[in-house]
Amino acid sequence: MDGAWIERRNLLTGALLALSGVCGRxxxxxxxxxxxVALATGGRALLNCLPVTIADRLGYFAAEGLEVELPDHGGxxxxxxxxxxxxxxxxxxxxxxxxxxxxxxxxxxxxxxxxRAPQVALGVSNRxxxxxxxxxxxxxxxxxxxxxxxxxxxxxxxxxxxxxLKPQDxxxxxxxxxxxxxxxxxSGQVDAISYCEPVxxxxxxxxxxxxxxxxxxxxxAQDLFGGPVxxxxxxxxxxxxxxxxxxxxALTNAVVHALKWLQTAGPSDIIKVVxxxxxxxxxxxxxxxxxxVRDAISVDGVIPDDGARTALRTxxxxxxxxxxxxxxxxxxxxxxxxxxxxxxxxx
Numbered sequence: 001m002d003g004a005w006i007e008r009r010n011l012l013t014g015a016l017l018a019l020s021g022v023c024g025r026x027x028x029x030x031x032x033x034x035x036x037v038a039l040a041t042g043g044r045a046l047l048n049c050l051p052v053t054i055a056d057r058l059g060y061f062a063a064e065g066l067e068v069e070l071p072d073h074g075g076x077x078x079x080x081x082x083x084x085x086x087x088x089x090x091x092x093x094x095x096x097x098x099x100x101x102x103x104x105x106x107x108x109x110x111x112x113x114x115x116r117a118p119q120v121a122l123g124v125s126n127r128x129x130x131x132x133x134x135x136x137x138x139x140x141x142x143x144x145x146x147x148x149x150x151x152x153x154x155x156x157x158x159x160x161x162x163x164x165l166k167p168q169d170x171x172x173x174x175x176x177x178x179x180x181x182x183x184x185x186x187s188g189q190v191d192a193i194s195y196c197e198p199v200x201x202x203x204x205x206x207x208x209x210x211x212x213x214x215x216x217x218x219x220x221a222q223d224l225f226g227g228p229v230x231x232x233x234x235x236x237x238x239x240x241x242x243x244x245x246x247x248x249x250a251l252t253n254a255v256v257h258a259l260k261w262l263q264t265a266g267p268s269d270i271i272k273v274v275x276x277x278x279x280x281x282x283x284x285x286x287x288x289x290x291x292x293v294r295d296a297i298s299v300d301g302v303i304p305d306d307g308a309r310t311a312l313r314t315x316x317x318x319x320x321x322x323x324x325x326x327x328x329x330x331x332x333x334x335x336x337x338x339x340x341x342x343x344x345x346x347x
Contacts, residue, residue: 034247038069039234040088042076043146045178045278047197047293048119048232052092054258057273063257064250074176075147083108083237090236090251094118094151095308098235098332099315100322107238110333112252112341113303114259115231117221117296118151121200122159123209124192125185135163135212141191144175144184151231156194157318158224159213167318178280185209198280198289205285216292225314230307231296233333241334249337256301256341263299263347300347301338308333 041049052070055061061068071088073079080097082088084106098108122143124132129141138160145153157167173190175181178199184190185208193200193209197216203209215221221229234251241248267287271279279286308329316324341347 034244035065036067036069037090037247037251038071038082038088039251040079040082040091041070041072042079042091042093042150043074043196044070044072045275046199047289048115048151049092050274050290051114051255051258051262051297052234053275053278054261054273055254057275058258058261060254060257061251064254066247066250066254068251068254075150077147077149083235089240090234092232092234094154095230095233095235095303095333096151096154096311096315099312099327099329100149100319102327102332104321107331108235109238109241109331110233110235110303111241111248111336112255112301112338113230113233113298114255114301115233115293115296116298116307117218117229117231117293118155118196118215119231119293119296120152120155120194120196120215121204121211122156122192122194122213123185123200123203124212125188125190125209126207127186128188128191132210132212135159136165138163138192139165139169140171142171142173142189144173144181144190144193144195146181146195147174147176148172152194152196154314154318155213155215155224156192158314159194161317162213162224182208197293198286201289201292202280202282202285205288216296218295221296225310227310227313228304228306229310230303231298233303235333238331241337245337249340252301252337252341253344256338256347257345259298259301260345260347262294262297300342302335302342303333303338 073082076093079091079093083091095110098110101108143156145156175184181195181199185193185203213224215224270290271283312329315322
């Protein structure tokens with residue numbers, strides 16, 4: 001098994017050791033003050049986290065009576081660790097993480113969907129592979145990903161599989177920040193990169209890469225995954241949702257409100273709300289990236305059953321440590337909160 005997937009297994013194992021001892025403490029602390037929550041993110045500036053940014057910047061969390069901390073842990077698995085170690089109440093991250101932990105006898109539950117696709121693209125370097133024609137040519141090459149076990153690593157693995165390769169046929173290199181990702185491609189440190197927006201649009205527009213697999217649109221994602229898919233979501237320990245339904249509903253309301261706003265937001269609206277630091281110094285490029293993922297953003301926060309089933313099939317293909325007969329997919333997510341929010345905001 002490739003080192004990136006081994007590291008993913010090790011991170012999950014470490015998280016599990018902490019989970020049983022901290023969930024009770026986290027829930028107890030929340031019971032004292034349900035208006036304050038810590039929401040861990042794996043990359044605030046990335047577009048798959050945009051609904052959370054909008055909810056924060058437009059005051060939707062505050063309007064629901066919440067004070068929300070948004071620590072950025074620089075990767076989806078690190079955000080997951082923050083939750084299971086008790087440093088955060090919940091996280092924004094890939095839906096597949098709820099499956100991964102249940103497969104190891106722990107339970108997280110997704111409760112509102114941010115994206116209908118991973119919003120990741122795999123690009124091949126024009127510098128090191130100018131004559132690239134097919135995925136099989138990546139054998140033995142270096143591929144940059146955000147982090148082991150991330151959506152970017154999963155998309156890369158699926159693209160390799162479609163080209164007849166396995167993850168162990170390549171070398172994965174973690175590139176935790178947008179700056180390091182861009183620098184790695186331009187310096188020739190990697191031969192391909194699988195990453196989120198706005199990084200991939202920057203590399204594509206400046207002719208640094210050619211896109212070989214694309215999940216930034218619904219059509220591209222369904223083609224690669226073989227069916228309807230899910231992107232990022234908000235998830236929390238099941239115990240948190242049970243003990244704090246008021247706080248959970250307030251979080252969901254704020255995010256669904258942001259999703260509705262995004263459905264009609266124009267370029268000037270986006271630029272006014274998104275922090276300048278997230279734009280990578282180029283407003284036009286950021287807007288181009290937003291347009292590439294716009295149809296992949298959830299419209300109402302509801303998690304579709306068929307998307308969850310596709311996620312499970314994908315995990316079973318990629319992670320031999322997950323036993324399908326031990327996964328109760330119905331316990332990996334709930335739409336109880338998102339449906340109420342959808343009705344409230346007519347999303």
